[in-house]
Amino acid sequence: MNQLDFQEEVTQFADVILPIPVPRLFTYRVPREFAGQIQIGARVIVQFGKTKIVTALVARVHTQPPKQYQAKYILEVLDETPLVTRWQLELFSWISEYYMCHIGEVMNVALPSGLKISSQSKVQYNPDFEHPDLLTAREKEIVEEIKAKQSLTYDELARFADVKNVYHLIKSLIGKRAIIVFEEVREKYSPKVVRKIRLTSFYADPENLKALIGQLEKSPKQLDILLEYLRYVPALRDPEKNTEGTPKSTFSRNDELSDSSLETLLKKGIFESFDVVVSRFAEDTGTIATMPTLSEPQQRAVQEVTQAFQEKDTVLLHGVTGAGKTEVYIHLIEQALESGSQVLYLLPEIALTTQIVIRLKKIFGERVGIYHSKFSDNERVEVWKGVLSGRFQFVIGVRSAIFLPFDSLGLIIVDEEHEASYKQYDPAPRYHARDSALVIARMQGAKVLLGSATPSIESFYHAQQGRYGLVQLKERFGNAALPAIELIDIRQARKNREMKGDFSGELLRQLEQNLEKKEQTILFQNRRGYSPYLTCDDCSWISKCDNCDVSLTYHQRDGELRCHYCGHKEHLPRTCPACGSTKIRTQGFGTEKLEEDLQLHFPAARIQRMDLDTTRSKTAFQQMITDFEQGETDMLVGTQMVSKGLDFDKVSLVAIFDADRMINFPDFRSTERSFQLLTQVSGRAGRRKERAGRVLIQTNNTQHPILAKIIHNDYEGFYAEEIEERQAYGYPPFTRIIRLTTRHLEQQTAQAAAQKLATLLLQKVGTDRVKGPESPLVERIRNQFLFDVLLKFERNLNLKAIKEFVKETIEEVVTTKEFKGISIVIDVDPV
Incomplete structure (x- = not known):
């Protein structure tokens, strides 16, 4: 055997990332037929445990067998070329380490489910079955059906056997060795295929086609089909066009055409059908818009950002609401694309993508890809593959878009960078897309532009300290004035009996005047549903969730009570469940009640509601925004x-x-969130010079200092006070926070585990850095009791070493016998 032959026989192994919460990579043996072909970043199918079939990602290829276990073989290699880039694998690793989670959890969130293999349990006849006498008459029928069909899924077997619970039947047949259960593995993603029709090559010839038209005069229905085809495909004038054909659906759109006549022409060999893989994203045939003309302040902002990028990798663009930050972004995007780089434009909400995407598509055309959760699995896979192939140079997306396979990013824009929705809450990884974007940019040598009218305290602090560049736009586009903000004292209005339900008399007058002027109104209430809870006037009963320590929200349209934490639903009770009284009433109000009350006050007004309940479908946002833009909605109520x-x-x-509820929320960020949210929603008014804007805030405390800052649009004054308070009490950006939450079905166990955790941590890191344990605002979710331990560390400490100790401490607690069943959730940099 020569040296080359010897090298070919060397056994290869692959370390793979499994999409499950295990703390390390697992090593699998590479089958001989895949040796030398398997690549880092490719997907493979492997067996994990006795029965589980999963899609894994190759992270490393080597020749060292594992020492602790016998390596199983990789079952299948799904990709000839990597589906995940080396940058992504580095990002997965960083997120796993920084946010203290397993790399498989990162992979699970990062890959669209259309790229993950699903395994479907099936049953087949056991060829070694020797005792048919053991079967009942019904079981014999079922086994014969399985033999006839070769295999059946669990659902197919349940339908044939006409049983709801098929598992008992399967267990019986397995016990008698009559059947074998196996997993059929299939890839979820499937390209969109369009069936097309064209003339066969003989009839594509103009002379033969003319003769055919004459022959079909005796069959008028078939002739109609042919003439309809020639309407769309001018094969007589340009025979080459026939190759492209036309979709079969072309004919079904015309009710006068006969489906059977088309089938006859196909059988005769006059037409032929063929399939074409097409994009799920409709080609934009509209007019490509020109680049927007910039005002002088916008031009200056573009120049200042460009100059700042020469010295800083990250720049904060602080512009008042309506300053025209989007136009600045567009010019910077164009610069990056012209240099051959990729661009990622992050937005915090799907709602925002609707309006902006239409605008950017008109400017950048088919280079733009859109990525968010309202898209189907197949659509998201198509964008993923489009980024890999270079079809999409520019992607607009929500937080999950950071996981797309970019390899030459030049610019990342994080719009509304202050938004909490950039943070993932559940499940792990609990990452922050803005902070992760900074890491991706560092890896690929890209620049990051953070944009906001109300920057996060952390980002503005970094800009003030010189870590980020700072560019400011202090006036609205087109010389439009900032809206005038007025406070309505509803405590005084109640004393004067001027309140009509939840509306002050002054607000109702202003709403009526706006309707008379045919101008539009936005009404903001940050609580969806009809009412936060029901209560009984006789015994003070309150509707509460059985699984969570929260009240059930009343949704009138569906006539039910819902938990916004676990999804539990109940029918509306006719009498009080506690005392039987009929004196049940709603307490408080949400967007649904506001919508109803508005309709009562202004019956002729056209009112729409924009919240989670009304925007669940993919097109709901778009339709609402289109209606509002076209003036078909007078009032928009929303969260x-x-x-x-x-x-x-x-x-x-x-x-x-309900501004007071936001301002007085018990959290160190409540003042910041209130300033941001109230300023942002106020900024929707008067965005054009010819239409002055007004904002009315109903409050019980008109003297609250934060409201004065909002009225005067004084971000710098707000920041100066807030940063001083943060420093005094040791909150970010002066410290880093890690929140550890124990969860258990038993309250005492959850509390004891949290106490043990806090005690162990105190011994190592000191009392000033460990707070708690204490109950969170919602003490029980999904029947599990929660207790928080908060860790605060100075920014100059070795955070990596601290995290290692925290993980070891958590492991010590969860492996203690008395805390069996406890889970501990780690949230790094909670918001």
């Missing part, structure tokens, strides 16, 4: 969806309800 980046010409009035 914080209406506060972010939406730009409407005719909005001259914004009304804000």
Whole structure:
């Protein structure tokens, strides 16, 4: 055997990332037929445990067998070329380490489910079955059906056997050795295929085609089909066009054409059908718009950002609401694309993508890909593959878009960078897309532009300290004035009996005037549903969730009570469940009740509601925004969806309800969130010079200092006070926070585990850095009791070493016998 032969026989092994929460990579043996072909970043199918079939990612290829276990063989290699780039694998690793989770959890969130293999359990006849006498008459029928069909899925077997619970039947047949259960593995993604029709090559010839038209005069229905085809494909004039054909659906759109006549022409060999793989994203045949003309302040901002990028990798663009930050972004995107780089434009909400995508598509055409959760699995896979192939140079997306396979990023824009929705809450990884974008940019040598009218305290602090560049746009586009903000004292209005339900008399007058002027209004209430809870006047019963320590929200349209934490639903009770009284009433109000009350006050007004309940479908956002833009809606009621980046010409009035609840929320970020949210929603008003904007805030405390800052649009003054308080009490950006939450079905166990955790941590890191344990605002979710331990560390400490100790401490607690069944959730940099 020569040296080359010897090298070919060397056994290869692959370390793979499994999409499950295990703390390390697992090593699998590479079958001989894949040796030398398997690549880092490719997907493979492997067996994990006795029965589990999963899609894994190759992270490393080597020749060292594992020492602790016998390596199983890789079952299948799915990709000839890597589906995940080396940059992505580096990002997975960083997120896993920084956010203290397993790399498989990162992979699970990063890959669209259409790229993950699903395994479907099936049953087949056991060829070694020797005792048919053991079977009942019904079981014999079922086994014969399985033999006849070769295999059946569990669902197919249940339908044939006409049973709801098929598992008992399967268990019986397995016990008698009559059947074998196996996993059929299939890839979820499937390309979109269009069936097309064209003339066969003989009839594509103009002379033969003319003769055919004459022959079909005796069959008028078949002739109609042929003439319809020639309407779309001018084969007589240009025979080459026939190759492309036309979709079969062309004929079904015309009710006068006969389906059977088309089938006859196919059978005769006059037409032939063929399949074509097409994009799921419709080609934009509209007019390509020109680049927007910049005002002088916008031009200056583009120049300043470009100059700042020469010295800083990250720049904060602080522009008042309506300053025209989007136009600045567009010019910077064009610069990056012209240099051959990729661009990622992150937005915090799907609602924002709707309006902006239409605009950017008109400018950048088919180079733009869109990526968010309202897209189907197949659509997201198509964008993923489009980025890999270079079809999409520029992607607009929400937080999950950071995981796309970019390899030459030049610019990342994080719009509304202050938004909490950039943070993933559940499941792990609990990453922050803005902070992860900074890491991706560092890896690929890209620049990051953070944009906001109300920057996060952390980002503005970094800009003030010189870590980020800072560019400011302090005036609105087109010399439009910032809206005038007025406070309505509803405590005084109640004393004067001027309140009509949840509306002050002044607000109702302003709403009526706006309707008379045919101008539009946005009403903001950051609580969806009809009412936060039901209560009984006789015994003070409150509707509460059985699984969570929260009240059930009443949704009137569906006539049910819902938990917004676990999804539990109940029918509306006719009498009080506690005392039987019929005196049940709603307490408080949400967007659904506001919508109903508005309709009562203004029956002729056209009112729409934008919240999670009304925008579940993929096209709901688009339709609402289109209706509002075209003036078909007079009043838009909504949650914080209406506060972010939406730009409407005719909005001259914004009304804000329940501001006190936001301001007084028990959290160190509540003041910051209130300033941001109230300023942002106020900024939807008066965005054009010819239409002055007004904002009415209903509050019980008109003297609250944060409201004065909002009225005067004084971000710097707000920041100066807030940063001083953060420093005094040791909160970010002066410290880093890790929140550890124990969860258990038993309250005492959850509390004891949290206490043990805190005690162990105190011994090592000191009392000033460990707070708790304490109950969170919602003490029980999904029947599990929660207790928080908060860790605060100075920024100059070795965070990596601290995290290692924290992980070891957590492991010590969860492996203690008395805390069996406890789970501990780690949230690094909670928001």
